[in-house]
Amino acid sequence: MTKINLNSTWEFAPSLESTDHINLKKQYDLFIGGKWVKPSSGKYFDTVNPATEEKLASIAEANDKDVDKAVKAARKAYNEVWNKMPASERGKYIYRIARLIQERAREFAVIETLDGGKPIREARDIDVPLAAAHFFYYAGWTDKLDYAFPNRNPMPLGVAGQIVPWNFPLLMVAWKIAPALATGNTVVLKPAETTPLTALKLAEIIQEAGLPDGVVNIITGAGATGAAIVNHNDVDKIAFTGSTGVGKIIQNAIAGTHKKATLELGGKAANIIFEDAALDQAVEGIINGIYFNQGHVCCAGSRLFVQESVYDVVMRKLKDRMASLVVGNPLDKNTDIGAINSKEQLNTINNYLKIGKAEGAEMYQTDCSLPKKGYWCKPTLFTGVSQSNRIVQEEIFGPVLAVQTFRTVAEVIEKANNTPYGLSAGVWTDKGSKLFNMTSQLKAGVIWGNTFNKFDPSSPFGGFKESGFGREGGLHGLKAYLKV
Amino acid sequence: MSNKKAILDYNATPVIDQVGVLDRIDRISSRSLKKDAKMHGLKLALSMIDLTTLEGADTTKKVVQLCNKAMHLHDAMPGLPTVAAVCVYPNFVETAKKALKGTKINVASVATAFPAGQSSREVKLLDTKLAVDGGADEVDMVISRGRFHEGDYNFVFDEIAAIKEACGKARLKVILETGELGTFDKVRRASDIAIYAGADFIKTSTGKISPAATLPVTSVMLEAIKDYFYKTGIQVGMKPAGGISNAKLALQYLLLVKETLGDAWLTNEWFRFGASSLANDVLMQIVKQTTGIYQSKDYFSKD
Numbered sequence: 001m002t003k004i005n006l007n008s009t010w011e012f013a014p015s016l017e018s019t020d021h022i023n024l025k026k027q028y029d030l031f032i033g034g035k036w037v038k039p040s041s042g043k044y045f046d047t048v049n050p051a052t053e054e055k056l057a058s059i060a061e062a063n064d065k066d067v068d069k070a071v072k073a074a075r076k077a078y079n080e081v082w083n084k085m086p087a088s089e090r091g092k093y094i095y096r097i098a099r100l101i102q103e104r105a106r107e108f109a110v111i112e113t114l115d116g117g118k119p120i121r122e123a124r125d126i127d128v129p130l131a132a133a134h135f136f137y138y139a140g141w142t143d144k145l146d147y148a149f150p151n152r153n154p155m156p157l158g159v160a161g162q163i164v165p166w167n168f169p170l171l172m173v174a175w176k177i178a179p180a181l182a183t184g185n186t187v188v189l190k191p192a193e194t195t196p197l198t199a200l201k202l203a204e205i206i207q208e209a210g211l212p213d214g215v216v217n218i219i220t221g222a223g224a225t226g227a228a229i230v231n232h233n234d235v236d237k238i239a240f241t242g243s244t245g246v247g248k249i250i251q252n253a254i255a256g257t258h259k260k261a262t263l264e265l266g267g268k269a270a271n272i273i274f275e276d277a278a279l280d281q282a283v284e285g286i287i288n289g290i291y292f293n294q295g296h297v298c299c300a301g302s303r304l305f306v307q308e309s310v311y312d313v314v315m316r317k318l319k320d321r322m323a324s325l326v327v328g329n330p331l332d333k334n335t336d337i338g339a340i341n342s343k344e345q346l347n348t349i350n351n352y353l354k355i356g357k358a359e360g361a362e363m364y365q366t367d368c369s370l371p372k373k374g375y376w377c378k379p380t381l382f383t384g385v386s387q388s389n390r391i392v393q394e395e396i397f398g399p400v401l402a403v404q405t406f407r408t409v410a411e412v413i414e415k416a417n418n419t420p421y422g423l424s425a426g427v428w429t430d431k432g433s434k435l436f437n438m439t440s441q442l443k444a445g446v447i448w449g450n451t452f453n454k455f456d457p458s459s460p461f462g463g464f465k466e467s468g469f470g471r472e473g474g475l476h477g478l479k480a481y482l483k484v
Numbered sequence: 485m486s487n488k489k490a491i492l493d494y495n496a497t498p499v500i501d502q503v504g505v506l507d508r509i510d511r512i513s514s515r516s517l518k519k520d521a522k523m524h525g526l527k528l529a530l531s532m533i534d535l536t537t538l539e540g541a542d543t544t545k546k547v548v549q550l551c552n553k554a555m556h557l558h559d560a561m562p563g564l565p566t567v568a569a570v571c572v573y574p575n576f577v578e579t580a581k582k583a584l585k586g587t588k589i590n591v592a593s594v595a596t597a598f599p600a601g602q603s604s605r606e607v608k609l610l611d612t613k614l615a616v617d618g619g620a621d622e623v624d625m626v627i628s629r630g631r632f633h634e635g636d637y638n639f640v641f642d643e644i645a646a647i648k649e650a651c652g653k654a655r656l657k658v659i660l661e662t663g664e665l666g667t668f669d670k671v672r673r674a675s676d677i678a679i680y681a682g683a684d685f686i687k688t689s690t691g692k693i694s695p696a697a698t699l700p701v702t703s704v705m706l707e708a709i710k711d712y713f714y715k716t717g718i719q720v721g722m723k724p725a726g727g728i729s730n731a732k733l734a735l736q737y738l739l740l741v742k743e744t745l746g747d748a749w750l751t752n753e754w755f756r757f758g759a760s761s762l763a764n765d766v767l768m769q770i771v772k773q774t775t776g777i778y779q780s781k782d783y784f785s786k787d
Contacts, residue, residue, distance in 0.1 A: 281504020
């Protein structure tokens, strides 16, 4: 067969984003009541750069006492300041935070890359600008809540406990804090233990913006700290983004209490390619769908469905496109796929690669070289799989794509919905009527038509079934923080 | 010679989605070339230029001056490649051929009632003959866009095939004039028609219509070349022309070729830039890479 060799001898020279300009402390304490407070346990843990395995900083570990302190600070700020403040004044603070993120965008992007392992191109072009956009968007709603919910007298809930994951550390913080503040709530937020740095840098910005003490409290720690937030009696709302397993524990814990919740959990999205689609662009969408952020994306298009008549050509185009993906140092501007976020996650992914092979699926990886130190996974796809395979059923949360074929619209809808999850999906066809038929029958919170992984603050995001409930973003995102 | 194995079905040309094409170009545009990689790209770009003059005001002396530039890009710096070709109107082919004698620089001639292509088959064939008889190594023809928009694809196809035959040994570049086609779908269909009819190169533009070459349009055309290669094993070249005036943009085109078609197309046998002012900007960047200092534009000859 005719072959095209895409392993060019014209290789990129290193093009590293500078780290000279960033300012990181050796040790970070807890941000409670507008001040940096030592953890009552006196314990600290390390946060490391997953690309080098080097320590970046010591991070305070908050226990029940610290959580109680933070919730009390948030309650005090809610009662004494934030709830009494005119809405338009509240908006000014949120605008200020948005502008400060923009001003320090480069520093945030570099730290996000160092702490989480994502390519600097993504941190710079996606994570940080989108985080600022969320603050801008919700700042605008602050004094217009009566127009958002006419005749409903929208009122804040009180203190929101928020727990965010490690895949989009700053962006998820923005998704959580911006709507909570815009609706007049105060916040106790916990970033993930492997990626706390940008949230702690945001605390510096919050200080700089002059936000009243205690309106936003940022405390660090692992699962036990999160559990303490969830179980605290004086928290009125839990907003959680993370695994379905933890989401279930949270839902159990708050059952029978007054606490409201939004849970944004796992996914196993179907990305569906019809024979009449623009195939070259669909291939670009497959790449964006599964290899964006090393596949550490809850809405990743991890189940690919290709109509049988175009299977061969799509696979050829996909493998050709994969050949040009650069895997390596996340600080390099040419890197497409960075480091896996943690050793633990790498083990999880590798375990699924083993399971896939043991189940008889055929594994394909590009022949790129990987750095010696750090946590890495080559872009991977499995063919010869079916709905019965575990790599098709379970969320891998890595750069691993499972490819299946289908023959008819009815068949692919049945298979796409045949999953405990329902967060997102993608449909690729040149026929508008087919697209709308699909979107009305797929059970997923977000469905992209002829594109994938596109985000905007005005667009709600959230899941069906085990992918969680409640919506973030847009008008829906306001509602999750209001009594209406 | 023209034993094309595949038959083109006009109704089966692939559809193109604009949003996805632009996404792909975003990724290419954010690539960063430094040091040796940049130098390699710059020299490659220089060697792929079709140095062009296509003015109503062209004279014999102007064409000779341009040929001199082609042969002596920047003699202050040894070891530089020359451009690939000089591109002129048919009546200047002999002049250019004489001026470039003894060099490896080709002479390319536009033909077929360039740039509008609004004439009879007879005139277009004669125009081509004039260029080929004058010694043109390459012929740059324009397609009949009017007939294309009318849906008369067979006419467009047959015309290209006829010109190809009239070219003899000269290589044929087929200009689609993408700025007049309107959509990427049409660009893809025109690319396929040109390729299947026997084009050695497909080329974006005459340079007389805006927009001329763009990265998205080039991406669509490169994919057409790739699909055809997979089908037949026959290599077809690509020439974006018009609007590529700086080195940075030229490097982005080369990266697009690298990631779409690979090294086999990264030579001036299979990729060209149609440009009049690109060479000096590339030269300026090469001198900057070598000496660390930007020189004024007045240190680079303008012909």
